Amino acid sequence: MSHHIVDFSKVSFSYPDGTMALRDITFRITHGEAVGIVGANGAGKSTILMQMNGFLLPSSGLITIGDHQLTKNTRQEIRKKVGVVFQDPDDQLFMPTVFEDIAFGPINLGLKPEVVEKRVQEAMEIAGCRLLRDKPPHHLSGGQKSAVAIASVLAMHPDILVMDEPASNLDPKSRRGLINMLRTFTHTKIVASHDLDLILDVCERCLVVREGRVVADGPVEQILTDKTLLEENNLELPLSLQKTGYNKPNKEDPMNDIEKLRHLLEHWAEHNIDHARNYAEWAERAKAQGKAELAEVLARITEETRNMDALFQKASALCR
Ligand SMILES: Nc1ncnc2c1ncn2[C@@H]1O[C@H](COP(=O)(O)OP(=O)(O)OP(=O)(O)O)[C@@H](O)[C@H]1O
Ligand SMILES: [Mg+2]
Numbered sequence: 001m002s003h004h005i006v007d008f009s010k011v012s013f014s015y016p017d018g019t020m021a022l023r024d025i026t027f028r029i030t031h032g033e034a035v036g037i038v039g040a041n042g043a044g045k046s047t048i049l050m051q052m053n054g055f056l057l058p059s060s061g062l063i064t065i066g067d068h069q070l071t072k073n074t075r076q077e078i079r080k081k082v083g084v085v086f087q088d089p090d091d092q093l094f095m096p097t098v099f100e101d102i103a104f105g106p107i108n109l110g111l112k113p114e115v116v117e118k119r120v121q122e123a124m125e126i127a128g129c130r131l132l133r134d135k136p137p138h139h140l141s142g143g144q145k146s147a148v149a150i151a152s153v154l155a156m157h158p159d160i161l162v163m164d165e166p167a168s169n170l171d172p173k174s175r176r177g178l179i180n181m182l183r184t185f186t187h188t189k190i191v192a193s194h195d196l197d198l199i200l201d202v203c204e205r206c207l208v209v210r211e212g213r214v215v216a217d218g219p220v221e222q223i224l225t226d227k228t229l230l231e232e233n234n235l236e237l238p239l240s241l242q243k244t245g246y247n248k249p250n251k252e253d254p255m256n257d258i259e260k261l262r263h264l265l266e267h268w269a270e271h272n273i274d275h276a277r278n279y280a281e282w283a284e285r286a287k288a289q290g291k292a293e294l295a296e297v298l299a300r301i302t303e304e305t306r307n308m309d310a311l312f313q314k315a316s317a318l319c320r
Contacts, residue, residue, distance in 0.1 A: 007028045011025045012059050013056060013059050036207070038207070038208055044211070046164050053078060054072070054079070055084065083162065093145060097133070097137075098129065098137055102155050128177055129148050150178070165192060166193070262316055
């Protein structure tokens with residue numbers, strides 16, 4: 001499933017005032033990886049993340065998301081797959097109510113009103129902002145705004161979830177909720193944060209960025225226990241390691257796996273419905289072009305695909 005891959009090749013970026021924020025950045029993140037990005041203030045973390053959905057475009061070098069090179073022309077399409085939660089929620093929220101903000105993306109995907117409603121409800125539930133539904137986002141507290149920004153991205157059902165300091169405004173309970181959500185999100189996720197305990201809990205791999213360059217890239221337990229490397233980058237050992245030393249978090253317990261599988265099945269089921277819709281549409285088009293036999297085969301493919309729905313539902317129910 002190459003569509004979940006994020007590939008930076010020799011990416012450099014300068015802001016319009018001449019600040020050279022990224023210098024020759026190369027890395028590849030593959031399907032299902034959970035990657036933390038850490039580094040001092042001003043190191044370039046947010047600039048990297050803002051390139052991932054084309055909010056900023058490289059001054060030189062190439063970014064590939066899935067099978068597509070990221071350009072002005074492809075970024076609209078790529079934004080359907082890559083959901084970015086910005087560091088400042090004010091950059092993300094612009095509609096008159098929380099509901100409209102969260103519904104904005106799904107409506108733009110062309111989803112039916114009842115599907116939009118379901119996605120918004122579900123995202124508000126996960127992000128813990130259900131009670132804020134009718135409030136104007138600019139009247140919310142910092143943490144509430146962050147929760148809404150997170151919900152607005154989750155409602156898009158992104159294949160690649162990118163978060164910039166998602167927990168910095170959250171109270172401890174909401175932070176824990178976010179960590180649990182991230183741990184069950186089985187697709188590619190990329191999180192920039194100074195909250196190294198969160199990175200340790202959620203990620204398997206970690207990049208260290210300094211002055212616009214990637215200076216380290218490795219397993220999270222190796223990077224976040226390297227006191228010298230961390231200190232060179234204005235960071236400290238995660239708090240959980242300062243007290244107790246490193247105990248590998250149990251990321252592989254069987255319950256967790258089944259939970260992961262249930263989320264995957266729901267995702268596959270959704271793709272399955274999308275695929276069936278595409279096949280049906282192409283069957284109609286083939287018929288309109290006078291290709292009756294082709295249309296018939298496509299109609300059968302549509303039917304078989306729709307039949308799979310029940311199997312996905314059943315498998316998903318068996319995971320509970
Ligand atoms: N809009 C801008 N115009 C000019 N320079 C900018 C702009 N935004 C960021 N920079 C500069 O680009 C560099 C990288 O900034 P960036 O925001 O990516 O850092 P960061 O690693 O996310 O820092 P923090 O930990 O504080 O969030 C910094 O030198 C910063 O001053
Ligand atoms: Mg930043």
